[in-house]
Amino acid sequence: MRFSRAFIPTLKETPADAQVVSHVYLVRGGYLRQLAAGIYNLLPLGWRVIKKIEDIVRDEMNRAGAEEVLMPASVPAELWQESGRWQVYGPELLRWKDRKGAEFCTGPTHEEVIVDMVRRDTSSYRDLPLNLYQIQSKFRDEKRPRAGLMRGREFIMKDAYSFDRDEAGALKAYDAMYAAYGRIFKRCGLDFRAVEADTGAIGGSRSHEFQVLAESGEDAIVSCDTCDYAANVEQAEIMKPAEPGIQGAGELTAVATPTQKTIDDVSKFLGVAPSQLIKTLVYMADGSAVAAIIRGDRELNEIAFKKAVGATQLYLARDEEVVAATGVAPGFVGPVGLNIPVYADLELEGATGAVTGANRAGHHNTGVDLARDAKVTKFASIRLAGGGDKCPRCPGGHFRPFKGIEVGHVFFLGTKYSVPMKCNFLDEDRQTKPMVMGCYGIGITRIAAAAIEQNHDANGICWPLAIAPFEVEVISLQPGDAAVKAAADALYAELTAAGVEVLYDDRDERPGAKFKDADLIGVPLRIAIGARSLKEGKLEFKRRTDKDATLIAADGAAAYVAGLVAAEKATFRS
RNA sequence: CGGGGCGUAGCGCAGUCUGGUAGCGCGCUUGGUUCGGGACCAAGAAGUCGGAGGUUCAAAUCCUCUCGCCCCGACCA
Numbered sequence: 281m282r283f284s285r286a287f288i289p290t291l292k293e294t295p296a297d298a299q300v301v302s303h304v305y306l307v308r309g310g311y312l313r314q315l316a317a318g319i320y321n322l323l324p325l326g327w328r329v330i331k332k333i334e335d336i337v338r339d340e341m342n343r344a345g346a347e348e349v350l351m352p353a354s355v356p357a358e359l360w361q362e363s364g365r366w367q368v369y370g371p372e373l374l375r376w377k378d379r380k381g382a383e384f385c386t387g388p389t390h391e392e393v394i395v396d397m398v399r400r401d402t403s404s405y406r407d408l409p410l411n412l413y414q415i416q417s418k419f420r421d422e423k424r425p426r427a428g429l430m431r432g433r434e435f436i437m438k439d440a441y442s443f444d445r446d447e448a449g450a451l452k453a454y455d456a457m458y459a460a461y462g463r464i465f466k467r468c469g470l471d472f473r474a475v476e477a478d479t480g481a482i483g484g485s486r487s488h489e490f491q492v493l494a495e496s497g498e499d500a501i502v503s504c505d506t507c508d509y510a511a512n513v514e515q516a517e518i519m520k521p522a523e524p525g526i527q528g529a530g531e532l533t534a535v536a537t538p539t540q541k542t543i544d545d546v547s548k549f550l551g552v553a554p555s556q557l558i559k560t561l562v563y564m565a566d567g568s569a570v571a572a573i574i575r576g577d578r579e580l581n582e583i584a585f586k587k588a589v590g591a592t593q594l595y596l597a598r599d600e601e602v603v604a605a606t607g608v609a610p611g612f613v614g615p616v617g618l619n620i621p622v623y624a625d626l627e628l629e630g631a632t633g634a635v636t637g638a639n640r641a642g643h644h645n646t647g648v649d650l651a652r653d654a655k656v657t658k659f660a661s662i663r664l665a666g667g668g669d670k671c672p673r674c675p676g677g678h679f680r681p682f683k684g685i686e687v688g689h690v691f692f693l694g695t696k697y698s699v700p701m702k703c704n705f706l707d708e709d710r711q712t713k714p715m716v717m718g719c720y721g722i723g724i725t726r727i728a729a730a731a732i733e734q735n736h737d738a739n740g741i742c743w744p745l746a747i748a749p750f751e752v753e754v755i756s757l758q759p760g761d762a763a764v765k766a767a768a769d770a771l772y773a774e775l776t777a778a779g780v781e782v783l784y785d786d787r788d789e790r791p792g793a794k795f796k797d798a799d800l801i802g803v804p805l806r807i808a809i810g811a812r813s814l815k816e817g818k819l820e821f822k823r824r825t826d827k828d829a830t831l832i833a834a835d836g837a838a839a840y841v842a843g844l845v846a847a848e849k850a851t852f853r854s
Numbered sequence: 855c856g857g858g859g860c861g862u863a864g865c866g867c868a869g870u871c872u873g874g875u876a877g878c879g880c881g882c883u884u885g886g887u888u889c890g891g892g893a894c895c896a897a898g899a900a901g902u903c904g905g906a907g908g909u910u911c912a913a914a915u916c917c918u919c920u921c922g923c924c925c926c927g928a929c930c931a
Contacts (some may be wrong), residue, residue, distance in 0.1 A: 292880060292892065293866050317923065372930075389931050423855070423929060431930095439931090458875095596928080689931070721931070739891095758891060793892040799891090803864050810890060820890095 281750070281805045283785040283805075286605055289325050290797050300496045302732035303428030305741050306568050309800045311749075318425025318433030319750045325656040328749035329728050330436060334415050335606050336467045336746065336852075337438050337722055344460040346440055352489050353417060357383035359392040362701050368776075374421050386419040391697050391719060393442045399703040405445045407704060408715065411453055414439030417725060429729040430685065436724040444509070445696070445705065445716040450716040454486060454692050457720045461490050467852045469744025470687070471734055476511040477689065486692035490722075491684030494733035499684045502665050506677030515584045516665035517672040518680070521627050525557055525575050529631015530647025532616070535763070538642045541611025543576040546644055552633060558628065558636040558648065560613045562602045562620070565591035569605030573615050573636075573656075574625040578663040588660035611639040617655040618643055624656045634661035685730040686723070693717040707807065741802025742824045746852050750783040751845050753803040757791045767834060768809045771819070774838035781846050799824070805841060807832075 288310040298304040306312040311326035322330060338348065355373070357450030360366035366373075366385075374386040387393065394412060404409065415438045425433045443451035458474065465472045471493050477489040485585070489512060491501055503510040511517070528691065540546045547554045553646075562569055563585070572585050586594045602610045605620055614636035615622050628634075634648040671677030698714040699702065707713050710760040728747070735742045745751060752775060756768035783803055785794050791810070798806055808820040808829065819837050822829035832840060 289864090291865065296860085296866070299925075314923090369931095370929090391931090418931095420930085424927090425927090426925085475919075691931080719931080790889055790891090790893065792889090792893080795891045797892080807908090808890085 281783050283783060286783075288797075288801070289323070290800055298428060300427045300430065300729075300733070301736055302430065302496075302729040305732055305736060305800065306428055306800075307730070309741060310800065312428065314595045318422060318431070318583035320429065320432060320434075325749040326728070329747055330724060332723050332747045332749075333468060333727050334436075334438075337464055339413065339440070340460045340464045340467070341413050341440060344411075344645070346442075347409045347411045348414060349388050349394075349397075349412050350414050350416060351387070351397070353386055353419070354384050355387045355390075355393055357385060359396055359701075360385060361397075363392050363697055364700060367391070372421050372423075374419050378588050380716075388412070388418055388420040389695075389719075389721070389814075390416075390439055391441065392652045392701070395697045395701045395703045395717075398441075398443055399698075399701065402443070402703075403705055403717075405705055405707050405727045408443055408445045409449050409453060410443040411440060411457075411722075413438060425731070426803065429725045430496075430733075431498070432725065435615055435726065438722040440720040442720070443698075443703070443716040444717075445707065445713065445715070447716050450692060450694070450718055451486075454690060454718045457690050457718065458488060461690065461720070461722070462484075465490055466729075467685065467737070468731060468747050470727070470731060472687065473501065473503055473510045473682070473684065474834075475503075475684070476509075476515050477780055480547070484696065488690050489684075489686050490690075491682075492687050492727075492730040492734060493682050494685050494730060495683055496733050497683035497685040499686055500664070501684045502667065502669065502684050503534035503682055504671040504674060504677040505680050506670060508661045509671055509673040509677070511665070513666065513681075514581055516669075517660050518626075518663065518665050519670045519672050520661075521629075521850065524630035524632065525625075526558070526631040528556060532634050532648060532653050533646050534638045534640065535642050535646055536642060537612075537644045543611075546635065548578065550646070552645070552646075554632070556635055558615065558631065558634045558650075560615060560618075560637055562597040562605060562610065562613060563594055564597045564601055565594050567593075569597060569601065569611070571606075571615065571618055571620055571622045572625075572626060572662055574663045575627055576635075578625065578627070578666070581662055581664045584660070585623065585662045588658060588662055589621075606639060608637070608639050608641055612639065612641055612643060614639055614645055614648075615650065615656070616648060618654070621657040622655065623662060624650070624659050626659055626661050627663065629657075629659050664846065667721035679806050685726065685733065686728050687727050688720075688722045690720045690806060691718060693719055737825075739796070740800035743802045743804055745804045745845070745848050748802065748804050749781075750803045751781045751802070752805045752807065752841055753783045753785060753798050755791075755794050755808045757783045757794070757797060757808055759786055759788055761811050764809055764814055767814055768821075771807065771809065771838055775842060778838060778842035780842050795845035805844065807824070807837065809843060 289306045290310045294304050295307045313321045328546045376384055419434050420436045422433050444450040472490055472492045474488045475491050477487045478555040500513040500518050540549045543554050554576040558573050561572045572580050606613050635646050636648050638645045667681035669679045695714040703715050704712045731742050752771050758764045775782045804824050806822045816832050818831040819834050820829040821832045
């Protein structure tokens with residue numbers, strides 16, 4: 281592609297609405313433009329990247345035995361009513377009516393459609409197993425779309441669904457997808473972890489998220505420093521503590537803490553470490569107030585807490601609800617004398633000498649002995665895992681905390697959809713049985729963003745070769761110089777003929793502008809052709825991640841660079 | 855959905871408090887000089903000031919309503 285003819289509108293300045301690096305560079309580099317909140321145009325460069333990612337995903341899905349289909353984005357409501365999700369899904373589901381008043385939704389995921397597709401034409405165990413996938417635009421009306429391609433409302437996703445006759449077969453399909461996902465993300469050049477995840481609303485017994493490690497990630501994960509256990513903090517197992525997490529002495533004493541409401545304030549005011557405090561959080565569980573108590577330096581795991589309480593609806597109580605339930609404002613609530621159910625983290629079993637709110641405005645208790653002074657309804661593991669926690673899978677290992685961007689998710693579904701939607705088959709023993717399913721998603725557009733989060737510097741993107749919009753950028757430094765132009769034209773032609781994807785910057789711009797654009801766009805290999813070095817019969821070669829260029833012979837340069845590209849591509853397929 | 859912020863030329867912003875001819879930088883066009891890490895000079899084109907209504911002799915500026923976008927939080931297969 282000749283840059284002079286291409287639609288690559290690069291920007292010198294940072295757009296005001298972009299906050300994260302991937303968003304900034306995608307917009308500045310001429311990959312992406314916003315059309316509405318969470319809805320984007322992919323410009324030529326952006327679309328090239330997406331297609332590269334799609335190709336890798338297709339290749340590995342096909343290799344794993346899955347077949348590609350394409351389902352419609354518009355889905356009749358009846359299917360969602362049949363699965364029961366029409367009522368459950370909430371405003372994130374974009375619903376609309378056609379001219380006749382028939383209800384539809386724009387698919388945020390396609391379990392219903394695929395189940396319907398499969399059940400119509402599959403009736404025998406001989407037809408199973410099946411694994412069907414598609415790459416398609418999804419729409420989820422997110423409350424708060426943000427960060428460019430990281431969390432859009434309309435986005436491209438690969439979703440696959442497996443159908444098996446029994447659980448053993450389904451687990452085999454799950455494992456095959458798990459392995460394929462590992463290959464896919466590796467080929468995309470990503471540093472990722474497969475982590476154990478909460479199965480969430482979709483249910484099922486097994487679930488892994490594929491998380492790309494990046495500071496800007498929205499998910500908190502922990503990974504063992506010794507073995508390969510990794511999990512979402514919400515899901516990570518926590519070792520039962522050998523001894524109480526708070527140990528101290530003293531009589532139960534109320535002390536004045538007039539304006540100290542937060543753990544931090546109380547800790548500083550009383551000169552006591554946050555780990556000596558007990559944090560009390562009031563929640564509304566199915567309409568009634570319950571308290572969760574955890575150590576002051578911990579965070580509550582709402583999912584675990586919800587399970588411990590056995591509630592179906594749970595939310596942090598509003599200030600007035602806290603006052604109504606406890607008689608005191610948040611910040612001064614404590615377990616001593618509290619007359620709502622109290623759920624305590626395991627770590628607090630046997631806690632002594634702790635500091636808590638006193639259920640009296642402007643006061644905290646010190647010297648609290650939980651067993652002696654308070655009534656605990658139930659002890660359960662209700663805190664989030666964090667860095668430093670002991671690994672539950674190996675001796676001596678400890679958790680290290682990471683931030684992750686979820687680029688893939690595999691679920692074992694079981695019969696969650698096949699039973700209500702009667703997706704059945706006839707077995708050898710003439711029994712009608714529901715198919716056992718799995719579903720497997722990959723955020724295609726999100727991978728592009730995640731790759732940039734992980735591969736960039738102060739000047740722009742540093743694409744992994746496998747998903748770069750072009751493999752090589754050829755820069756003609758003096759397009760007005762006949763010798764330079766001839767050499768650059770020839771190199772462009774030779775590389776292209778050799779099957780290399782080349783962006784040829786033939787624009788009548790000053791060298792500085794071209795170098796800046798090249799760094800911003802982030803093509804992995806760069807060859808600059810200038811009068812100075814061409815006189816010596818040399819071209820200037822530089823990887824995007826190299827600091828300086830090296831001189832290579834102009835003769836045979838195309839073959840040399842084409843060889844490098846071919847060699848690097850070969851390493852992608854294991 | 856709760857809280858906060860912002861809508862003025864393609865992009866980034868000033869002007870709004872205190873009403874009085876709509877500005878600056880980048881980009882764009884033309885000419886000239888330049889030419890190895892986002893050049894310089896000169897001359898230009900380009901804006902119904904998000905929209906509607908109101909107050910006023912006069913509204914980007916004040917009032918009411920509305921739409922859009924961004925951030926924090928809650929939420930999330």
